Amino acid sequence: xxxxxxxxxxxxxxxxxxxxxxxxxxxxxxxxxxxxxxxxxxxxxxxxxxxxxxxxxxxxxxxxxxxxxxxxxxxxxxxxxxxxxxxxxxxxxxxxxxxxxxxxxxxxxxxxxxxxxxxxxxxxxxxxxxxxxxxxxxxxxxxxxxxxxxxxxxxxxxxxxxxxxxxxxxxxxxxxxxxxxxxxxxxxxxxxxxxxxxxxxxxxxxxxxxxxxxxxxxxxxxxxxxxxxxxxxxxxxxxxxxxxxxxxxxxxx
Numbered sequence: 001x002x003x004x005x006x007x008x009x010x011x012x013x014x015x016x017x018x019x020x021x022x023x024x025x026x027x028x029x030x031x032x033x034x035x036x037x038x039x040x041x042x043x044x045x046x047x048x049x050x051x052x053x054x055x056x057x058x059x060x061x062x063x064x065x066x067x068x069x070x071x072x073x074x075x076x077x078x079x080x081x082x083x084x085x086x087x088x089x090x091x092x093x094x095x096x097x098x099x100x101x102x103x104x105x106x107x108x109x110x111x112x113x114x115x116x117x118x119x120x121x122x123x124x125x126x127x128x129x130x131x132x133x134x135x136x137x138x139x140x141x142x143x144x145x146x147x148x149x150x151x152x153x154x155x156x157x158x159x160x161x162x163x164x165x166x167x168x169x170x171x172x173x174x175x176x177x178x179x180x181x182x183x184x185x186x187x188x189x190x191x192x193x194x195x196x197x198x199x200x201x202x203x204x205x206x207x208x209x210x211x212x213x214x215x216x217x218x219x220x221x222x223x224x225x226x227x228x229x230x231x232x233x234x235x236x237x238x239x240x241x242x243x244x245x246x247x248x249x250x251x252x253x
Contacts, residue, residue: 001053002132002225003081005029007061007119008088010037012188013138016214017085019045020222022052029078031057031070031119032088061088061115062107071122082130083225084123086116087138089160091153092196105152112156116163128174132229135171136221137164139182141239147246157182168234177232179224184239184246185211208251209242 004021008014010032018028022045030038035058042054055078059070089112092104120135127133142150143157164180171178187206217238224233242250 001025001027002083003027003029003078004083004085005031005057005081005119005123006085006087007031007115010034010041012087013183013186013214013217014085014087015041016218017087017221019048020215020218021225022049022054024222025052026083027053027055027078029055029057029074029081031059031061033058033060061119062110064114064118067115067118068122071119071126079126080130081123081126082132083134083136084120084127085136085138085221086119086160088115088119089138089140089156091142094149096149097151100152108152108156112153113159113163116160120167124171124176127171127176133174133176134225135167135176135178136224137167137178137180138217139164139180141182141184141237141243141246143180143182144237145246150246164235179233180235181217181220181224182235182237183212183217184237184243185209185249186213186217187211188214209240209249211240212238 004026006014006017006029009018009030014032018030018041022028030041032038038056038058042056045052045054057070059066061067090108092107093101095101116137127135137160139160140157142154143161146154161180164178168178185206220236220238227233
């Protein structure tokens with residue numbers, strides 16, 4: 001039975017990964033800032049899969065000392081981590097760079113780049129002990145191209161793209177697989193967070209098309225994890241049928 005640690009597990013892609021992998025008999029380490037959401041997710045999964053083993057970690061990955069301590073102080077029975085899904089990430093604002101909010105920039109860089117680094121550094125020593133170690137980094141179409149007013153968010157996801165390649169090189173001697181899954185438009189809390197709670201504005205992002213959902217990405221991750229030991233999917237880009245690029249979208253399709 002494999003153990004997976006999922007960051008940003010309280011909603012969206014992270015929560016969908018938790019439910020999908022629970023159905024496949026994974027043990028779940030669910031990590032996020034919102035304890036109430038984690039507890040609700042745990043209860044929901046246990047209702048469907050009563051034998052699933054779940055351990056919750058309330059953590060903001062932006063803080064290295066807290067992250068390192070949380071992993072170091074895991075119960076011994078939860079230190080046999082086989083899979084790390086680096087899902088925690090966000091976008092704040094959609095302003096041209098000259099008008100950008102410094103707080104927004106810091107939050108994106110601290111979460112999307114530094115948080116990914118902090119949790120990876122903390123978990124890697126445990127992954128080295130696994131017989132089936134795998135890191136999956138959730139990137140974005142924004143890590144493959146830059147779109148108007150995407151500036152810092154795109155920069156952070158380009159960094160994730162580079163780190164994914166770097167991890168594969170550095171961790172190769174330990175047999176740790178590293179995969180990037182880069183979604184296009186996925187209807188989660190992403191746009192609501194980007195627009196700071198403006199639900200109507202967030203909904204308009206997905207008007208006129210069928211976007212991806214969290215379970216679409218979770219099913220892809222399940223497939224990636226199911227490959228034979230000698231097979232690694234390095235880099236995967238997935239978008240809705242109605243989306244050709246970061247900005248070219250066929251609405252009312």
